[in-house]
Amino acid sequence: MNKQMLTGNVAAAWGARLAGIDYLPAFPISPQTEIIETVAEWIDTGVMDATMTTLDSEHSMLTAAGGAAATGVRVFTATSSQGLLYGMEMMYALAGWRVPLVLINVSRGLGAPITLEPDHNDVLAARDSGFLQLHCSTCQEILDSILIAFRLAEDKRIRLPVLVNLDGFYLSYTREPVIIPEPKEARDFVGPYDPGTVRFKADAPISEAVAVLGGEAYSYFRYEVQVAARKALEVYEEIAAEFQAAFGRSYDKIDAYRADGAEYLFLMIGSFATKAMDAVDQLRAAGWKIGLLRPRLLRPFPDRDLRILAAGRKGIAVVDQNLSFGRGGILHTEVTSSLYGQPGAPPVIAGFVGGLGGRDIAAEEFYQMAEDLKKACRKGVQPPMRLLYTAGELTAMRKLQTIAHAVRPEGGRDEKH
Amino acid sequence: MYRIRFHGRGGQGMKMASHILGTAFFLAGFEVQDAPRFGAERRGAPIFAYVRAQRDPIKERGIISHPGLILVADESLVPMPAAGILDGVEKSSVLFLNSREDAATWKKRLNFPGKILAMDLIGADLNVPGGQRFFGAICAGAAAALVGVIPEDILLQAIEAELTHVEAEVIRENKTRALAAFQAMMEYSGIVKEGGGRQAAKFKKPEWIEVPFDEAGVSAPAIHGSRTSELMKTGAWRLRRPVINTSRCKGCWWVCSTFCPDSAIVAKDGRPHIDYDHCKGCMICMVQCSAHAITLVNEYEAEEADKSE
Numbered sequence: 061m062n063k064q065m066l067t068g069n070v071a072a073a074w075g076a077r078l079a080g081i082d083y084l085p086a087f088p089i090s091p092q093t094e095i096i097e098t099v100a101e102w103i104d105t106g107v108m109d110a111t112m113t114t115l116d117s118e119h120s121m122l123t124a125a126g127g128a129a130a131t132g133v134r135v136f137t138a139t140s141s142q143g144l145l146y147g148m149e150m151m152y153a154l155a156g157w158r159v160p161l162v163l164i165n166v167s168r169g170l171g172a173p174i175t176l177e178p179d180h181n182d183v184l185a186a187r188d189s190g191f192l193q194l195h196c197s198t199c200q201e202i203l204d205s206i207l208i209a210f211r212l213a214e215d216k217r218i219r220l221p222v223l224v225n226l227d228g229f230y231l232s233y234t235r236e237p238v239i240i241p242e243p244k245e246a247r248d249f250v251g252p253y254d255p256g257t258v259r260f261k262a263d264a265p266i267s268e269a270v271a272v273l274g275g276e277a278y279s280y281f282r283y284e285v286q287v288a289a290r291k292a293l294e295v296y297e298e299i300a301a302e303f304q305a306a307f308g309r310s311y312d313k314i315d316a317y318r319a320d321g322a323e324y325l326f327l328m329i330g331s332f333a334t335k336a337m338d339a340v341d342q343l344r345a346a347g348w349k350i351g352l353l354r355p356r357l358l359r360p361f362p363d364r365d366l367r368i369l370a371a372g373r374k375g376i377a378v379v380d381q382n383l384s385f386g387r388g389g390i391l392h393t394e395v396t397s398s399l400y401g402q403p404g405a406p407p408v409i410a411g412f413v414g415g416l417g418g419r420d421i422a423a424e425e426f427y428q429m430a431e432d433l434k435k436a437c438r439k440g441v442q443p444p445m446r447l448l449y450t451a452g453e454l455t456a457m458r459k460l461q462t463i464a465h466a467v468r469p470e471g472g473r474d475e476k477h
Numbered sequence: 478m479y480r481i482r483f484h485g486r487g488g489q490g491m492k493m494a495s496h497i498l499g500t501a502f503f504l505a506g507f508e509v510q511d512a513p514r515f516g517a518e519r520r521g522a523p524i525f526a527y528v529r530a531q532r533d534p535i536k537e538r539g540i541i542s543h544p545g546l547i548l549v550a551d552e553s554l555v556p557m558p559a560a561g562i563l564d565g566v567e568k569s570s571v572l573f574l575n576s577r578e579d580a581a582t583w584k585k586r587l588n589f590p591g592k593i594l595a596m597d598l599i600g601a602d603l604n605v606p607g608g609q610r611f612f613g614a615i616c617a618g619a620a621a622a623l624v625g626v627i628p629e630d631i632l633l634q635a636i637e638a639e640l641t642h643v644e645a646e647v648i649r650e651n652k653t654r655a656l657a658a659f660q661a662m663m664e665y666s667g668i669v670k671e672g673g674g675r676q677a678a679k680f681k682k683p684e685w686i687e688v689p690f691d692e693a694g695v696s697a698p699a700i701h702g703s704r705t706s707e708l709m710k711t712g713a714w715r716l717r718r719p720v721i722n723t724s725r726c727k728g729c730w731w732v733c734s735t736f737c738p739d740s741a742i743v744a745k746d747g748r749p750h751i752d753y754d755h756c757k758g759c760m761i762c763m764v765q766c767s768a769h770a771i772t773l774v775n776e777y778e779a780e781e782a783d784k785s786e
Contacts (some may be wrong), residue, residue: 065496065503173698176516215670230539234512235499331538338536338674346678420539423675425683451684463708465701466694 066238068231070226071199072138072164073098075206075240076163077108078246079162082133082253085111087123088367090176091228092140092166099136118147122163126150129221130268132255134210140190141182148186154221155190155285157268159258160213161221162206167330168228169417177418178228180330180382184390190285191223192292193359195329197315199236202226204309206358207241210250211299211433218292219258220285229418230331241307249306279396289360296326296357313362316369318344319351323369324407324433326426327353327395328379331413333436334377339426350430355391363398371404375437377429386444387412408437414448478531478666479624480541482561483616485550486714487520490613493639494548495526497655501627501635521714521757523560528620531671538753544570546669548620548653550612551599552576553776554585556711565588571669573612573619573662575599575612594623594665598658604653604775609652609716618655618662625667632659707755711739715758716776721749725770733771734764 066074073094076084080250086096115121118139129135144165154161165183169175173441194209196202196316202224209222226232270320272278296313304310311416317337319325326336331356343350353369353376355362370376380389387393392411399405410433414421425448436443481498485491492513499511513526527541542565552574554560566572570591572582580595587593598615602608614636621627633652640648730744742749743757765769
């Protein structure tokens with residue numbers, strides 16, 4: 061067995077290598093760049109037989125990715141944060157073209173203020189684009205998800221681009237032991253790309269990205285993306301079962317950790333979910349009946365799985381590493397809308413927002429969330445959204461504002477300039 | 478779980494230290510997680526890297542808030558609050574300092590709750606150009622001895638695995654230093670113990686607050702006024718400083734000040750003056766000065782000289 065210490069970024073590069081990609085359009089951005097650097101080196105040294113093109117922007121990069129995918133080759137690309145947003149127009153377009161490809165997003169908080177560290181506002185801004193979304197929490201899962209993602213994207217019933225998300229720093233630059241599948245086994249699993257009707261060629265021209273006026277054609281095409289995305293729920297199940305048979309690692313649509321017999325559940329996505337698993341272990345040791353749900357698949361949203369897993373619980377604490385300004389946590393909204401009115405749905409779904417811009421979530425904060433959830437369940441009232449932010453952090457913030465000469469009402473420094 | 482934090486400056490190889498130690502743990506049969514933590518590229522600025530290792534899969538993630546072992550590449554980092562060396566220390570924590578002063582002095586100075594080990598393992602490399610790049614292997618070697626579960630041959634194997642991209646001579650130099658550090662610390666082998674998780678039965682409640690409403694004049698991320706970066710003493714990132722030899726300086730004054738990437742050299746009365754509060758010690762001025770009027774002085778020595786003046 062080939063097991064190595066790999067960063068999340070290098071695990072992603074291995075995913076591309078094992079999937080036998082043909083084409084990588086690239087544009088650098090931290091904390092993603094290590095992915096394209098690694099693949100570039102492999103192409104350069106002849107380890108990989110693929111073509112890489114550097115583009116002038118993420119918008120061009122995604123356009124090239126879609127254009128190449130439309131010619132019937134296997135396409136892989138990667139970006140992060142501002143880059144994802146800069147290419148966003150093309151994300152909607154590519155899903156509309158119905159071209160299969162895999163895009164990695166290394167999550168990083170959005171500006172302003174600018175940061176390098178992660179949260180999920182970038183990837184969740186792409187939520188409605190038509191890209192399917194897989195969310196990873198370990199370096200192993202990144203590699204494996206890329207193999208699964210190519211199968212899902214290229215499945216003739218689906219044919220939609222797939223985004224695989226990993227968190228900056230906490231995965232991108234963090235090394236963990238990763239099992240690298242045997243190249244032949246990976247190739248056998250992913251299979252050769254059969255483009256079918258995806259064949260944009262000079263000698264067989266087709267018109268891509270046509271204009272339609274009148275809502276009936278538009279509604280049809282757009283709704284077909286919705287139907288295909290929903291269909292991906294069952295197709296994903298088939299592919300994940302095959303993956304498990306081939307490699308022994310299971311990737312359910314929602315990863316349920318110690319959820320059996322749990323009265324309470326945490327629900328979160330991404331790398332911080334492993335911290336929640338740790339908290340679950342400690343809380344269980346202290347007598348709590350608590351578990352964790354970690355949706356891997358966010359688009360399509362696994363409603364049915366969530367309803368089954370949530371049924372009969374007293375409450376769920378949704379921990380959002382994102383913020384929809386003027387509303388709150390995005391996952392919280394998704395979860396409540398999925399569970400509302402369903403038989404056995406938990407009466408309380410508490411919303412917490414934490415880990416913005418890479419802010420840590422301490423073990424004690426998970427314990428406190430569990431206590432707050434229990435309290436809310438006893439009262440039977442949905443508590444207001446809670447930001448994980450301490451008095452000490454605000455004091456530190458006030459010091460920064462003093463240095464920045466920001467005028468504060470409660471008597472901070474007030475200088476004329 | 479072993480929780481180890483390496484503190485150093487950008488360029489001193491703390492990421493390499495975490496990779497060597499991480500791979501050594503991995504080769505010794507442990508589950509491992511290692512990572513560096515830094516902001517934008519900052520040679521000379523404080524950075525840290527960390528390693529977690531235990532026999533079972535690791536679920537903890539991110540910055541180590543309660544370290545079992547802290548290794549400090551160079552003692553000048555200790556007084557820098559931004560380095561955060563003492564963050565989250567507990568009675569069970571072990572602090573290893575590369576220092577010319579002894580452990581008892583540091584124990585008293587820092588009021589450190591755990592055990593302190595102080596030894597100068599870097600002294601021979603400190604004043605040698607390029608010597609800082611070996612600090613990583615030295616710290617990894619020391620850490621491997623202190624945890625006491627990594628045999629010598631595995632440490633060397635890990636160095637080879639992590640340094641595949643450099644010449645054989647450099648690998649040999651790294652191995653020699655790591656081994657010397659390993660052997661120097663062997664008398665403390667096993668002093669670092671695996672720590673448990675944070676108990677949920679009884680825990681310190683987080684002091685959550687409601688973040689107040691501030692008017693946009695306050696809550697927009699603007700820095701008002703100019704030259705606030707002057708408040709940031711980036712001179713603390715420096716281990717070596719350029720010193721102008723006034724007898725050799727021809728008073729051209731524009732070469733060094735023009736090339737200084739931090740605008741830390743200004744011309745006054747026809748002569749260059751170095752602003753040591755902001756000079757990061759990159760030594761570009763020394764290289765550029767055509768009259769060879771700028772020399773390199775070790776920061777420790779310069780500070781000692783300043784004190785005695």
